[in-house]
Amino acid sequence: MLAAAVLRAEDVSFVLVGSAALWLRGEPVAIGDADAVIEPGDRNARRLRAALARMAYRPQEIPEARSFVRVPLVSVITSYGQVDCLLERGRADWQRLGEAATVIAVADVGVLVADAADAWALRRQFKE
Amino acid sequence: MSERSGLGLVEAAIVAALDSLGGRADRRHIRNARVLAAVEERIGLAPGYGYEVLLDLARPWIMPVRLVDGQGNYGDRRGDPAASFRYTESRLSPAGEVALAAERGELAPVPIGLINGNTHRQGTRPPFRPEGIIGAVREVIRRPKVTGNELISIIGPPDFPTGCTVTGDLAALAAGRPTVLRLQARVTVGTDHRSVTVEGLPPNVNRGDVLASLAARAERRDWAVRFPDLDRTTRLPLADVQDTAREDTDRFVCIPEPGTAPDSLRDQLMDVHGIWATVPVALPRPLPALVRQWVRAYVSEDLLTSLARLADAVARQL
Numbered sequence: 001m002l003a004a005a006v007l008r009a010e011d012v013s014f015v016l017v018g019s020a021a022l023w024l025r026g027e028p029v030a031i032g033d034a035d036a037v038i039e040p041g042d043r044n045a046r047r048l049r050a051a052l053a054r055m056a057y058r059p060q061e062i063p064e065a066r067s068f069v070r071v072p073l074v075s076v077i078t079s080y081g082q083v084d085c086l087l088e089r090g091r092a093d094w095q096r097l098g099e100a101a102t103v104i105a106v107a108d109v110g111v112l113v114a115d116a117a118d119a120w121a122l123r124r125q126f127k128e
Numbered sequence: 129m130s131e132r133s134g135l136g137l138v139e140a141a142i143v144a145a146l147d148s149l150g151g152r153a154d155r156r157h158i159r160n161a162r163v164l165a166a167v168e169e170r171i172g173l174a175p176g177y178g179y180e181v182l183l184d185l186a187r188p189w190i191m192p193v194r195l196v197d198g199q200g201n202y203g204d205r206r207g208d209p210a211a212s213f214r215y216t217e218s219r220l221s222p223a224g225e226v227a228l229a230a231e232r233g234e235l236a237p238v239p240i241g242l243i244n245g246n247t248h249r250q251g252t253r254p255p256f257r258p259e260g261i262i263g264a265v266r267e268v269i270r271r272p273k274v275t276g277n278e279l280i281s282i283i284g285p286p287d288f289p290t291g292c293t294v295t296g297d298l299a300a301l302a303a304g305r306p307t308v309l310r311l312q313a314r315v316t317v318g319t320d321h322r323s324v325t326v327e328g329l330p331p332n333v334n335r336g337d338v339l340a341s342l343a344a345r346a347e348r349r350d351w352a353v354r355f356p357d358l359d360r361t362t363r364l365p366l367a368d369v370q371d372t373a374r375e376d377t378d379r380f381v382c383i384p385e386p387g388t389a390p391d392s393l394r395d396q397l398m399d400v401h402g403i404w405a406t407v408p409v410a411l412p413r414p415l416p417a418l419v420r421q422w423v424r425a426y427v428s429e430d431l432l433t434s435l436a437r438l439a440d441a442v443a444r445q446l
Contacts, residue, residue: 005358009351030308054344057337057402079341080362081401108357 003080005106010051013039033082134241157217195224207336222441236429254286276416291328306410330405338402
């Protein structure tokens with residue numbers, strides 16, 4: 001949860017999905033990692049790369065921002081837990097997910113959180 | 129995996145290769161390049177792959193029952209890699225000799241597989257205390273009608289070799305249901321009430337990563353003024369971190385910033401990933417059934433002698 005707030009504080013644009021989103025929506029799930037659907041675009045990719053480099057246990061293992069347009073996801077272990085940045089999902093679905101998402105405060109940071117139906121649908125898709 | 133010894137194919141090939149080269153527990157160490165060449169000859173495994181397994185067999189922070197006694201740089205908990213196999217040596221440990229004898233049928237089977245588990249190889253079977261598993265097997269032999277709850281109590285919870293604490297749905301694990309365990313370092317306020325000591329990190333994280341991460345979390349972020357709540361929640365009030373580890377153990381001392389109570393720093397440290405970690409676990413069947421099944425399979429052999437040999441070998445590695 002805090003990973004998502006820190007990512008947002010670092011000015012990365014994303015929609016939180018997965019167990020953290022469902023938990024914030026009041027659903028009875030245990031929080032695992034933070035799954036973030038990343039807004040496509042060069043500027044956001046550079047911000048994401050810089051933020052992950054500050055958060056990760058092993059910054060040297062984070063790929064260059066320019067590779068983000070090709071890879072499906074970037075998974076990083078941080079001191080806040082694991083963060084999965086869903087880049088391919090962002091390229092495919094950013095507009096639709098973003099329109100249905102709403103802002104929820106985590107600490108004093110507003111995090112864009114997917115609608116519960118979208119979060120469940122994505123969860124089923126990834127788990128099946 | 130061989131049920132007689134609990135060894136996997138590569139592990140069995142390594143202990144057999146060591147034996148064939150004269151690397152017994154009371155003899156000289158053998159250069160690992162030679163050991164891996166012998167393994168390649170036996171099962172066709174390239175040295176690079178075999179070396180990873182060989183290293184783990186000797187690493188005290190990976191294996192509760194070590195099958196290999198290593199000499200030279202086998203890497204460390206700080207994340208330093210091992211030296212090349214051209215510069216390291218090994219020989220069988222006392223437990224390795226027992227496992228090899230069991231594998232060859234010279235000794236009744238030993239439950240090393242039940243003790244070591246396989247979570248160190250991304251499996252889902254956690255390790256248990258050697259004394260717990262050996263005690264449970266003895267109890268089933270002595271008293272076949274011993275209850276499942278009694279066996280679970282004798283075995284105790286999973287026991288990872290770094291000494292981290294284990295919490296979670298242990299009843300689900302014992303019943304053979306998949307669950308997720310939380311592994312947590314021991315975080316205590318020093319007797320001087322001026323510091324916080326962290327010991328026994330989870331085995332699947334390395335100390336170097338955690339130390340670097342703590343240092344990063346102590347820095348003030350650009351967004352600290354815009355998001356004071358987040359800053360308060362995430363920034364660690366740390367003045368210094370001293371790595372005081374010895375040999376293969378994890379230990380470091382955290383000094384709080386002036387004005388920060390050590391209790392408060394301890395609570396924040398407990399939430400830092402790396403000081404805790406999770407591991408998914410699942411046993412193929414309920415734990416008492418696993419022990420009973422193992423005993424039933426070999427009840428015609430002299431299990432009490434092999435258990436005594438294993439217990440003695442484990443005591444000698446401590």
